[in-house]
Amino acid sequence: MSPKLTIAYEAGSAPAAPTDSDDRIDALFAVAETRQRKTRRVVSALLRSLVYLGALITTAVLLFIVGYILVNGVPYLTPSLFAWEYTSDNVSLMPALVNTLLMAALSLALAVPVGVGSAIYLVEYAPRGSRFVQIVRTTTETLQGIPSIIYGLFGMLFFVTALHWNLSLMAGACTLAIMVLPVVMRTTEEALIAVPDAYREGGFGLGAGRLRTVFRCVLPSAVPGILGGVILALGRCVGEVAALIFTAGSIAQIPNFLEQGGMALFDSTRTLAVHMYVLASEGLHVNETYATAVVLLVMVVLLNLLATFAAKKMSKGNQDD
Amino acid sequence: MSHPHIKEGIAKALFVGAAGISIIAVALICVFLFANGVPAIAQIGLPEFLFGTTWRPANDIYGIFPMIIGSIYVTGGAIVVGVPTGLLCAIFLSRFASGKIAAVLKPGVELLAGIPSVVYGFFGLVLIVPFIRANMPGNGLSLLAAAVLLGIMILPTIITVAQSALDAVPKKYYEGALALGADHERSVFRVIVPAATSGIMAGVVLGVGRAIGETMAVIMVAGNQPLIPESIFNGVRTMTANIVLEMGYAADLHRGALVATGVVLFVFILLITMLFNVIKKRGEMK
Amino acid sequence: MTNATVEKTTTRAAVPATAHTYLPQARVRTVERSGRQAPADAPVKMGVRNLDLFYQDFHALKGINLEFPQNQVTALIGPSGCGKSTLLKSLNRMNDLVAGCRVEGEITLDGEDAYRSLDANSLRRRVGMVFQQPNPFPMSVYDNVAFGPRTHGIKNRADLDVIVEQSLRDAAIWDELKDRLKKNALGLSGGQQQRLCIARALAVRPEVLLMDESTSALDPISTAKIEDLVGELKSKYTVIMVTHNMLQALRVSDKTAFFLLGEMVEAGDTDDIFTSPADPRTADYVAGRFG
Numbered sequence: 001m002s003p004k005l006t007i008a009y010e011a012g013s014a015p016a017a018p019t020d021s022d023d024r025i026d027a028l029f030a031v032a033e034t035r036q037r038k039t040r041r042v043v044s045a046l047l048r049s050l051v052y053l054g055a056l057i058t059t060a061v062l063l064f065i066v067g068y069i070l071v072n073g074v075p076y077l078t079p080s081l082f083a084w085e086y087t088s089d090n091v092s093l094m095p096a097l098v099n100t101l102l103m104a105a106l107s108l109a110l111a112v113p114v115g116v117g118s119a120i121y122l123v124e125y126a127p128r129g130s131r132f133v134q135i136v137r138t139t140t141e142t143l144q145g146i147p148s149i150i151y152g153l154f155g156m157l158f159f160v161t162a163l164h165w166n167l168s169l170m171a172g173a174c175t176l177a178i179m180v181l182p183v184v185m186r187t188t189e190e191a192l193i194a195v196p197d198a199y200r201e202g203g204f205g206l207g208a209g210r211l212r213t214v215f216r217c218v219l220p221s222a223v224p225g226i227l228g229g230v231i232l233a234l235g236r237c238v239g240e241v242a243a244l245i246f247t248a249g250s251i252a253q254i255p256n257f258l259e260q261g262g263m264a265l266f267d268s269t270r271t272l273a274v275h276m277y278v279l280a281s282e283g284l285h286v287n288e289t290y291a292t293a294v295v296l297l298v299m300v301v302l303l304n305l306l307a308t309f310a311a312k313k314m315s316k317g318n319q320d321d
Numbered sequence: 322m323s324h325p326h327i328k329e330g331i332a333k334a335l336f337v338g339a340a341g342i343s344i345i346a347v348a349l350i351c352v353f354l355f356a357n358g359v360p361a362i363a364q365i366g367l368p369e370f371l372f373g374t375t376w377r378p379a380n381d382i383y384g385i386f387p388m389i390i391g392s393i394y395v396t397g398g399a400i401v402v403g404v405p406t407g408l409l410c411a412i413f414l415s416r417f418a419s420g421k422i423a424a425v426l427k428p429g430v431e432l433l434a435g436i437p438s439v440v441y442g443f444f445g446l447v448l449i450v451p452f453i454r455a456n457m458p459g460n461g462l463s464l465l466a467a468a469v470l471l472g473i474m475i476l477p478t479i480i481t482v483a484q485s486a487l488d489a490v491p492k493k494y495y496e497g498a499l500a501l502g503a504d505h506e507r508s509v510f511r512v513i514v515p516a517a518t519s520g521i522m523a524g525v526v527l528g529v530g531r532a533i534g535e536t537m538a539v540i541m542v543a544g545n546q547p548l549i550p551e552s553i554f555n556g557v558r559t560m561t562a563n564i565v566l567e568m569g570y571a572a573d574l575h576r577g578a579l580v581a582t583g584v585v586l587f588v589f590i591l592l593i594t595m596l597f598n599v600i601k602k603r604g605e606m607k
Numbered sequence: 608m609t610n611a612t613v614e615k616t617t618t619r620a621a622v623p624a625t626a627h628t629y630l631p632q633a634r635v636r637t638v639e640r641s642g643r644q645a646p647a648d649a650p651v652k653m654g655v656r657n658l659d660l661f662y663q664d665f666h667a668l669k670g671i672n673l674e675f676p677q678n679q680v681t682a683l684i685g686p687s688g689c690g691k692s693t694l695l696k697s698l699n700r701m702n703d704l705v706a707g708c709r710v711e712g713e714i715t716l717d718g719e720d721a722y723r724s725l726d727a728n729s730l731r732r733r734v735g736m737v738f739q740q741p742n743p744f745p746m747s748v749y750d751n752v753a754f755g756p757r758t759h760g761i762k763n764r765a766d767l768d769v770i771v772e773q774s775l776r777d778a779a780i781w782d783e784l785k786d787r788l789k790k791n792a793l794g795l796s797g798g799q800q801q802r803l804c805i806a807r808a809l810a811v812r813p814e815v816l817l818m819d820e821s822t823s824a825l826d827p828i829s830t831a832k833i834e835d836l837v838g839e840l841k842s843k844y845t846v847i848m849v850t851h852n853m854l855q856a857l858r859v860s861d862k863t864a865f866f867l868l869g870e871m872v873e874a875g876d877t878d879d880i881f882t883s884p885a886d887p888r889t890a891d892y893v894a895g896r897f898g
Contacts, residue, residue, distance in 0.1 A: 021773045036760025044506035054409020062429050117339030139347040145594040147534020149561045153583040157353040178346045211332045239437025242536040277439045300435045493742035501755035502732030516745050
C-alpha cells in the first residue's frame with residue numbers, strides 16, 4: 001500500500017486501513033489466480049464446444065431428415081403417383097392432395113372468421129381485465145395444449161357419432177377448425193396489439209365508430225401478422241393425422257361434388273398426411289411413401305417460407321410507422 | 322337507436338360470440354370426453370383401470386397402467402434427449418451465433434417445427450429403428466427409438482421458448498459479469514442462463530406437453546406392446562397409441578375404455594398446462 | 608424501489624442531505640476537507656496516451672492524454688455525448704463489446720499496456736466497474752458478492768465468507784445486509800443495490816474502481832452515502848468517476864478532467880478546475896452556462 005493515509009477524507013471518519021483480512025484475501029487471490037486462469041480457459045473451451053455441439057446436432061438432424069427424405073423420395077415422383085384415380089397399384093397421392101386442399105380450405109373458412117373475430121373482441125372491445133376475457137384466455141391456452149388425438153376423439157364422439165355426420169370431410173374440417181382456432185386467435189391478437197394506438201386515435205378522431213375504425217384503420221396494418229397465423233394454421237391442417245383418422249376416415253377418393261352436390265361434404269376423405277400414414281403402416285410401397293413424404297415436406301417448407309415472409313413484412317410495416 | 326348504433330351493436334355481439342366459441346369448444350370437449358369415458362371407468366373400477374397392469378380387451382380386462390408408464394417413460398426419454406441439445410442450441414442462437422449464422426439456423430428450427438409428425442414417424446421407422454435393430458438388442462421398435470424421435474420432435478419447442486427467455490435477460494447482467502473479469506462463457510452460463518430459468522422451464526414443460534400428446538410418430542416406432550418395458554430396447558405403448566391402435570374396431574366397453582384413456586391423457590395435459598402457467602407467472606413476477 | 612428513508616442513517620450521514628444541493632454549502636464542505644491536496648508525487652496508476660476511439664466512422668474520442676494518480680479520485684465531467692463515458696469504458700475494455708468500436712493509442716495500467724499485454728478478463732479484475740443503473744444479479748446477496756471471487760478460482764466457503772464480509776464492510780453496507788445474505792438481491796432498495804454492486808466490484812480486489820454516473824439513478828440520501836463511501840475507498844483504490852453532477856465532482860474528487868465533443872479540454876486539481884479554469888469553455892461549463 002502506498003503511504004497516502006494522510007489524505008483521509010473527512011476528519012472523524014477513520015481511514016479504511018488495510019486489515020488482516022485484506023492481507024489474507026490478497027493472498028487468496030494471488031494463489032487462486034494463476035491456477036484459475038488455466039482451469040478457466042479449459043472449462044470455457046469445453047462449454048463453448050458443448051454449445052457449438054448443440055447447434056451442430058440440431059442442424060445435422062434437420063439436414064439429415066430433409067436430405068434423407070428428398071434423396072430417397074424424389075426419384076419416385078412418377079406421373080402415376082399423380083394419377084387422378086387412386087388404385088392400390090399406383091397408390092396415387094392426387095386424390096389425397098386435393099382432399100388436403102379441400103379440408104384445409106374448409107377448416108380455415110370456419111376457424112379464421114371466428115379466430116379473427118374473437119381476437120378483435122379481446123383487443124379492441126373487451127374492457128381490460130374483465131372476467132370474460134380471462135376465461136377466454138384460459139380456454140384458448142387450454143385448447144392450445146390439447147394434443148391432436150384428443151381432438152380426434154372429441155370429433156369422433158361429437159361430430160361423427162352425436163351429430164351423425166359419419167366419417168366425413170365436414171367432421172374432419174370442424175375438428176381441425178377447433179384445433180387451429182387458438183393459433184389463429186393468438187397470432188391475430190398479437191398482430192392487433194402491435195398496431196400503434198395512433199391509428200385508432202386517428203380513426204376515432206375523424207368521428208368514425210369503433211367498427212369502422214377497426215376495419216379501416218387497424219385491421220389493414222395487421223393483415224400480414226394475421227396471414228402469418230393463417231399460414232401456420234394451414235401447416236397444421238396439412239400435417240395432421242391423429243385428429244383425422246377417426247373423423248374424416250381414410251377413403252382415398254375426392255368427394256363427388258358434381259353428382260352429390262353439398263352432400264359430398266359428408267363423404268369420407270383421406271388427406272395427404274393420412275395417406276402417407278396408411279402407406280407407411282402398410283409397408284408395401286416404401287418408395288411411394290418416400291415420394292409422398294417429399295410432397296408433404298415441400299408443402300410445409302413453402303408454407304413456412306410464406307409465414308416467415310409475412311412475419312417479416314409485419315415487423316417492417318410497423319417499423320415504418 | 323340510430324342506424325350506425327344498430328350496426329355497432331350487431332358487430333359487437335358477433336365478436337363476443339366468436340370469443341365465446343373457444344369457451345364452448347372447451348366445454349364440449351370436456352363434456353363429451355367425460356360423458357363417454359367416465360361411465361367406462363366406473364364400470365371397470367377406477368383403481369383397476371388406472372393401476373391394472375393387464376390390458377386384454379378380448380377378456381374385458383382394461384388396465385392402462387402400462388400405457389401410463391409408457392407415456393411417462395417415452396416423455397422422460399424425450400426430455401433426456403431433447404432438453405440438453407435444445408437448450409445448448411438456444412444458448413448458441415442467443416449468445417454465440419453471429420447474425421448471419423442465426424439468420425440461417427433460425428428458419429431451420431422453424432422448419433423442424435413444421436415437419437408433420439407422420440414424416441418424423443416415417444423417418445424413425447426407416448432410419449432410427451433399423452439402426453437400433455442392427456446395433457442393439459431387440460427388433461428396434463422400442464422405447465429408445467420413440468425417445469430419440471420425440472427428443473428430436475420437441476427440439477424446436479424448447480429452442481424457441483428457451484431462446485426468447487435468454488434474449489429477454491437484460492444486457493446489464495452480462496455487462497456486470499464481464500466487468501468482474503468473467504469471460505463470455507462464464508457470464509452466459511452462470512448469470513444469463515440462471516436468470517432465464519423460469520422461461521427455460523416453461524419451454525421444457527411445453528416440450529413435455531408435446532411429447533406426451535404425440536401420437537402418430539410414436540405409434541410408428543415404439544412397438545406398441547401393452548406391457549411395462551423392462552429395458553429401453555423393449556417395445557412400449559403410450560396412452561395416445563392405445564387410442565389410435567384399437568379405436569378402429571372397438572365397441573361397447575372397449576370403446577369406452579379407449580375414450581377413458583383419452584380422459585386420463587386429457588387430465589395429464591391439463592395438469593401440465595397449469596404447471597406451465599404457474600411457472601410463467603412466477604417468471605413474470607420477478 | 609428507492610425508498611431511501613427506510614435505510615438506517617449511519618453516523619457519517621450526519622451532514623444533512625440537503626447540504627449537497629446548495630453550492631455554498633458544498634463549498635464549505637470542500638473547505639472542511641482536511642488534507643485534500645494530494646502530494647504532487649502520487650504515482651500514476653492508469654495512463655491514457657494519444658487515445659483515439661471510433662464507433663464505425665464516428666470519431667468519439669480525439670487524441671486524449673490523461674493520467675490517473677494512485678489513491679485519488681478523478682472525476683470526468685462534461686455535457687452528454689462528450690465522450691467521458693466512452694473513455695471510462697475503454698479503461699476496462701467494456702468497449703470491446705460494441706461492434707465497430709476501434710481504439711488507437713495506448714492505455715496503461717501500472718505501465719502495462721491494457722490492450723496488448725493484458726487479456727481483457729484479468730484487466731477487468733484489476734479495474735472494476737460500477738454502472739449507472741444498479742445491476743445486481745438475480746441471485747442472493749451472498750452469491751452476488753461471491754460471484755467475482757468464484758470466477759477467479761476461490762471456491763472454499765470459509766475464504767468466500769471472509770471476502771464477502773470484508774467487501775460488504777468496505778462498501779459500508781455490511782450492517783444493513785448481514786442478516787439478509789441469503790435474500791434475493793433484487794429485493795433491496797435502489798441505493799442498497801448500488802452499494803451491493805460496489806461491494807461486488809470490490810470483492811475481486813481491484814486496484815482501480817470505475818464509476819459510471821453511479822449515483823444518477825439514486826435518491827439524494829443514497830447518493831450522499833455513496834459519495835461518502837468513495838471518499839473512504841480511495842485509501843485502498845484509485846477511483847475514476849464519470850459524473851453529470853458538477854457538485855458531486857467538486858465534493859468527491861481530487862482531480863477533474865473536462866470533456867467536450869470528444870476532446871479533453873482541461874484537466875487538473877478539482878479546486879483549480881472549478882475556481883480558476885484555464886480554458887473559457889471549462890469556465891462556461893462549470894458556471895452552468897451550457898450542458
